[in-house]
Amino acid sequence: MSGLVLEGISKSFNGVSAVDHVDLAVPNGTFVCMLGPSGCGKTTLLRTIAGLEEPTSGRILIDGADITAVPAHKRNFGMVFQSLALFPHLNVGENIAYPLRIRSVGRAERVKRAEELLALVDLRGYADRPVARLSGGQRQRVAIARALALSPKLFLLDEPLSALDAKLREAMQVELRKLQQRLGITTIVVTHDQREAMTMADLVVVMGQGRIQQAASPVEIYRKPVNAFVADFIGSTNLIAVQGSGQGVTAPGGTIPGVVLAPGQTSATLSVRPEDIHLVPVGEAPLTGTISFIRDLGASIETFVDAGGTQIVAVASPRDRAEFRVGDTVGLRLAPESCRVLAS
Template identity: 50%
Template sequence: MSLSIQNLYKTFNGHVALERIHLDIASSEFVCLLGPSGCGKTTLLRIIAGLLAADGGRISLDGRDLAALPARERGFGIVFQSYSLFPHMTIAQNIGYGLQIRKTPAAAIAERVQELLEVVRLPGFGERYPGQLSGGQQQRVAIARALAVNPSLLLLDEPLSALDARVRVGLRQELREVQQRLGIPTLMVTHDQEEAMSMADKIVCMNAGRIEQVGSPRELYLHPRTRFVADFMGHSNLLPADAAAQLLAEGQPIAPPPAEGMELCVRPEHLRLTPRAGAGGRVVAVSFLGSIQRVQVQWQGRALLVETGSDVALQEGEAVEVALAGVASCAWVRADGKAFAPAGDGPCA
């Protein structure tokens, strides 16, 4: 199955919620809609699900137009942030509910429920009730319920955000494994960059109702096409051309910006600090994070964020030399926020 979205738009009381969205989701692909609150990602998901009508545009599944189909006839599985389980039903009854309303034979329902309990690693939990399960276990049940009807597309609306950090990390790995094993095309809404980068084949980064950039996690992180993507995807240092020219990489100056009004996006881990008396940088603060440390540096009148190994001993107030680890580890973006696509593979070389 493949989903195609063409020229989709939506407004609320004159406010543009989605602005001419074009997007394709291939068979077996895991796609994350990533962006800040209010960027339109949940609106897009709800329109795809059939829970909200678009003002215009086209959504098709394998060439079949979905506009006239109500949500219940689209054959999609949906998992929301809240588990939305029926508290008076057992886990088995919750998982099999969609099959029951489709009048599937009881024996087939029981077999499918047991199969899915194994898939989401909850064997033997069928006779329990939602109130007897932890939050992470309840979300596994919600995922199993969505998978029970063999959906042509799985839609996930921030399904892990209500869980604590340790459970969230474990469950996103399990969810990704299940999706890969079953080969179901999946679209997930999230505002968590780490979550999107660890799970997605493709990330759709959205801002103010528009798609800023589509690509693999590596592409968006290392080669952002807009200032918003550079700033939103993880941490970044955005330097104007004059400041960028002062950074050296192994003795070679950075190539000049390809156009006027450009800024250089340098990730914190791509900067190198060397303690040296009289150097132009000064350590302002050091945050120890276990395997790494984040260092705030004042350099050439600008604040920089640098990530180093925690074995590098740095003290507040210490003078440091700042250098770029390599010219291939940065990207030019337009300061005015518009998209920029560099020619060639090395945007800074």
């Protein structure tokens, strides 16, 4: 296929496995976010794609061609490092034109291209500035411009926005996505921020313990997590242990109508998003519990309910929620289509 294909990539350091048999296909032009907790192997996988780490086993293909043995400097992938790795001895323009200088591109051509790239990242007129005299966001843009200088086949970013404050980070997420769409370049961003992943990605790859747990669109990842790890890592969720059969299931606080288990299965874990749990007066739903804590965040209210020993969180906007107090016994209504039975 055209695009990036990883086949059985494994990487271990001194016998300790960091990436464990990863298979992934990324069509050209896709924006991929690799998401996972620290130590899950996502950065190692990105560095392996860049050619900075040699995989212990497996193959990397670009448009069908095996590039596993191609050294980093011949891959023509642009990469933005978490530290940004701007060259301290070069000014903004020289940093951006560095890859052109390496290829012995003439000075006039270099200046022209640097200007173009600076325009692309909204930094016109900064070419002569020393990198030490830039703000965090500006440094970020310089690093992006430099990585794009050679119109790379693949654009790799390792936690690119982690050093920025929350507001700037959100703005940059949108900007990065727009830039990617404008250039149509295959992009892989490593992040531990699921909001960031949801904002930018066409394809979210959730990693845990060196493996891909799930690779799917953001909505699918959110709505249909394949296991507890993904469900828990993406947004917040209620994990409810249930007993049952093909006829129905019982949770500690009562039955949940409309949910059935696969044939032969007698117990399972249900993942239900807090916004899919509606609080109703006792008697209006078979599942009940006692309110233990209420967190009113203004735009939304989180209600913590103790249902037979399991804590269940429900989120609703103040308009959609009836008045309850701590200590009240309430019914919990769950739509069957919002309950996801997880693979155990």
